[in-house]
Each structure stands twice: as C-alpha cells, then as structure tokens.
Amino acid sequence: MKNSKTILVAPLNWGLGHATRCIPIIRALLDCNFIPVLASDGIALQLLQKEFPNLESITLPDYQIEYAKKGKNFKLKMLKDSPKMLKAISKEKKIIKKLVKERDFCGIISDNRLGVYSKKVPSVFITHQLNVLSGKTTWFSSKIHQIIIKKFTQCWVPDVAKKPNLSGKLGHLKNDSLSLKYIGPLSRLHSQELPIVYDLMVILSGPEPQRTMLEEKLFEEVKHFTGKVIFIRGKIEAKQEHFQFLNCEVYNFMQSEQLEKAFNESAMVLSRSGYTTVMDLAKLEKKAFFIPTPGQFEQEYLAKRLEKQQLVPTATQDNFSIDQLARVEDFKGLSSFNYTEDYEDLFRLFQGK
Structure with missing residues (x-):
C-alpha cells in the first residue's frame, strides 16, 4: 500500500469546461486528505490557479487547438493542427515520465489530456466522449479515442450509466471492453434559493x-x-x-x-x-x-x-x-439527477485497494 497522497490532476486546455469540471474532483481529493498537483496550460491552468492558489501547479505543453472561422472547415482545421497536437502529446508524455520518476505520485487524473498517464501509477482518464463524433469519420475517431482510453487504469464518465442521461451516445457504448466508471454529472456549482436579479x-x-x-x-x-x-x-x-x-x-x-x-x-x-x-x-x-x-x-x-x-x-x-x-x-429546462458520488470509494484506486 502506498503512503503517498499526491495526485496529479491534468485537464485539457480547450475552452474552460475540462478545467471547471475538475474543480469538484480537486475539492473531493482535498476533503479525502489527498494532495492535488495541478497540471495544464493556458487559461485552463490560470483558472485552476485562481481557484486553488495554495496548490502546486505545473505547466504542460500547449495543444495549440484553434477553431476554424467557418464551421464547415472545423474538421479540416483540426486535421491541419494535428501535427502540433501530436508533438505536444509526445512532449507531455516525456514530462509525465520524468515527474513519475522524480516524485512519489499515488495517482494521475487526466481530463482528456492524451499523454498524461503512467504504467507505474494508477491513471484515470475523465471523458464524456467514448464516441467522438466527427461526421462521416465518427467510427474512426471513436476507435482511436477508445484505444487511447485503454492505456489508462480506469475511465471515469461524468454521467449516469442508464437512461435518462445527459451525454446520450457520446458517453455510452453498445458493447465495450473498457474499464468504465460512471461517476454522475460533475459540477462545481450548487443550486441556491436566491431572488432573480437578471432576466x-x-x-x-x-x-x-x-x-x-x-x-x-x-x-x-x-x-x-x-x-x-x-x-x-x-x-x-x-x-x-x-x-x-x-x-x-x-x-x-x-x-x-x-x-x-x-x-x-x-x-x-x-x-x-x-x-x-x-x-x-x-x-x-x-x-x-x-x-x-x-x-x-x-x-x-x-x-x-x-x-x-x-x-x-x-x-x-x-x-x-x-x-x-x-x-x-x-421548453422544460434541464434538471438534475439525484446522484451522489462516493468519492472515498472512487479514490480507493489510488491507495492500492
């Protein structure tokens, strides 16, 4: 059993969503006496540094993801940018290898960062995209993503396993050989009874x-x-x-x-x-x-x-x-599932239990 309580938490810097949904996980890690180390780049890292000013943070390579100006060129732009992205992933792998060698991590949590895992440390991949939609190439992009997910010890899906659910076919496979855990929708926010100020x-x-x-x-x-x-x-x-x-x-x-x-x-x-x-x-x-x-x-x-x-x-x-x-x-508006995740149970993976 490991005595270390240090866990690397690394969200992808693509918009703010990956970083913000890691906030409840980081809070839960702190509640369970783990020591999260933040790792990302750009605005995702800045956001987490503002939320958790006392935590150590590490800068990872930038995937340099930019969207096309026109929607119809989205896929083409992604293909054009993919060499830059692959280069960043390869750099990221080297950094993680070195970190794992030098530091006593008991776990790694990657939210969609494809190079952040180690064979020596329990590594978790967070994604709601078991299927990656890409139009006519959906089968191919999904297969590639699933091959990457297999490199991790576990994959946590921020949704519920059964219907009704939020992610639909994105987060649910007809048949899978992945080590999946549905951990319920993740949000850093809570509902409060406050008077309405803004329309x-x-x-x-x-x-x-x-x-x-x-x-x-x-x-x-x-x-x-x-x-x-x-x-x-x-x-x-x-x-x-x-x-x-x-x-x-x-x-x-x-x-x-x-x-x-x-x-x-x-x-x-x-x-x-x-x-x-x-x-x-x-x-x-x-x-x-x-x-x-x-x-x-x-x-x-x-x-x-x-x-x-x-x-x-x-x-x-x-x-x-x-x-x-x-x-x-x-329209009805969105409503919540009464789902509470048992984080202590989820984090047992990092303690060799």
Missing part, C-alpha cells in the same frame, strides 16, 4: 476565434433585449474587469463562488452547448438557450438531442436573433 445570463467560453465571434454577435443582439442582462465573456485575465454596457453588466470572468450566485440569480441562460455547461445547468435546474460552436459535432449533437427532448431550444450562430429567446418558455 438573462450570457456566458461564453471555448477556443478562439469562435468565442470572440459569438461575443461580437451577442453584444449586438442584447441591445434589443428588454430586461437586465449579466454578460460573462469567458476571458481569463490577470484581474477581473467589470463594466456597464447599456442593459448589461459585463465581466471578463468569474470564479466559482461569484459565478454560482450569478447563475442562481438569473431567470435563463444563453450559452454554448458544451457538456460542462449542460452538467452545470442540470445541477442548477435552469432554463437555457443553446448556440453550439459551428462545426463542433459534439455540441451540435447535444443541442439537437436536448431540443428533441423538449428541454432546451437551440439555434445556429448565424441564424440566432435575440427574439428567439421567447421559445425558452415552451
């Missing part, structure tokens, strides 16, 4: 240039919205900026506590349909409207699936106009 909350995230493109569009659109708006731009910067723009209170970013309050004080939410956002909104039981990132198959699938289930309406980025928010009234 609309706009929250952005995701890689550039699409984040900025949607921001510019929505700043134009909210001019025609009657009601009070809180607008969170999803730009992690050294210090928080806050200004008033017409009927909007605008912030560049918010940390968990302030964000939780803003969500709970808002009547409805306008955002991307990223899986972390879906989990947050389910936990908070909020009504929402989704604009998926153009060309991102996974977000388009989630948005269509939730619209079909009469939970959340959606529109494409090009076709969205603010008057469409009226449709939210006819």
Whole structure:
C-alpha cells in the first residue's frame, strides 16, 4: 500500500469546461486528505490557479487547438493542427515520465489530456466522449479515442450509466471492453434559493476565434433585449474587469463562488452547448438557450438531442436573433439527477485497494 497522497490532476486546455469540471474532483481529493498537483496550460491552468492558489501547479505543453472561422472547415482545421497536437502529446508524455520518476505520485487524473498517464501509477482518464463524433469519420475517431482510453487504469464518465442521461451516445457504448466508471454529472456549482436579479445570463467560453465571434454577435443582439442582462465573456485575465454596457453588466470572468450566485440569480441562460455547461445547468435546474460552436459535432449533437427532448431550444450562430429567446418558455429546462458520488470509494484506486 502506498503512503503517498499526491495526485496529479491534468485537464485539457480547450475552452474552460475540462478545467471547471475538475474543480469538484480537486475539492473531493482535498476533503479525502489527498494532495492535488495541478497540471495544464493556458487559461485552463490560470483558472485552476485562481481557484486553488495554495496548490502546486505545473505547466504542460500547449495543444495549440484553434477553431476554424467557418464551421464547415472545423474538421479540416483540426486535421491541419494535428501535427502540433501530436508533438505536444509526445512532449507531455516525456514530462509525465520524468515527474513519475522524480516524485512519489499515488495517482494521475487526466481530463482528456492524451499523454498524461503512467504504467507505474494508477491513471484515470475523465471523458464524456467514448464516441467522438466527427461526421462521416465518427467510427474512426471513436476507435482511436477508445484505444487511447485503454492505456489508462480506469475511465471515469461524468454521467449516469442508464437512461435518462445527459451525454446520450457520446458517453455510452453498445458493447465495450473498457474499464468504465460512471461517476454522475460533475459540477462545481450548487443550486441556491436566491431572488432573480437578471432576466438573462450570457456566458461564453471555448477556443478562439469562435468565442470572440459569438461575443461580437451577442453584444449586438442584447441591445434589443428588454430586461437586465449579466454578460460573462469567458476571458481569463490577470484581474477581473467589470463594466456597464447599456442593459448589461459585463465581466471578463468569474470564479466559482461569484459565478454560482450569478447563475442562481438569473431567470435563463444563453450559452454554448458544451457538456460542462449542460452538467452545470442540470445541477442548477435552469432554463437555457443553446448556440453550439459551428462545426463542433459534439455540441451540435447535444443541442439537437436536448431540443428533441423538449428541454432546451437551440439555434445556429448565424441564424440566432435575440427574439428567439421567447421559445425558452415552451421548453422544460434541464434538471438534475439525484446522484451522489462516493468519492472515498472512487479514490480507493489510488491507495492500492
């Protein structure tokens, strides 16, 4: 049995979702007397450093993921960028090998970082994408991802195993030989009974240039919205900026506590349909409207699936106009599963139990 309690937690820097959904895991590790060491790059690492200023952090190579300006070029851009990504993964593997040799880690938790694992230490991969949707190449991209997942000791899926669930075919396989654990939806936020202050909350995230493109569009659109708006731009910067723009209170970013309050004080939410956002909104039981990132198959699938289930309406980025928010009234909104994860049991893996 290992005496070490140090665990490397490494989320992918792709938007903010991977980092934010690691927050409840890091909190649970601290509650169970583990010592998390944070490892990522860019805004994902900055976000975790702001949340956990007392924890040690390590910078990993940047995957250099950028989205195409046009949705239809999404796959082509990803293919073009893949050599940069493979180079970063190979560098990352070397860093992890060296770290495991030099330090006494009792476990590794990687949220979608493909090179963060070790044969010498129990290594966990967190993903809701057992199937990676990529249009006509879905079978191939899913197979590749599943081969990578097999290199890890366990794969934790932030969803429930049975229906109803949040991830649909993304997080559920018809037949699998993977060592899977469904750990329930992950969210750093909690529902609170607070008076409604804002008629609309706009929250952005995701890689550039699409984040900025949607921001510019929505700043134009909210001019025609009657009601009070809180607008969170999803730009992690050294210090928080806050200004008033017409009927909007605008912030560049918010940390968990302030964000939780803003969500709970808002009547409805306008955002991307990223899986972390879906989990947050389910936990908070909020009504929402989704604009998926153009060309991102996974977000388009989630948005269509939730619209079909009469939970959340959606529109494409090009076709969205603010008057469409009226449709939210006819949808049920997302709701939470009464699921509580036994983290002590989950973490036994790291103690050789």
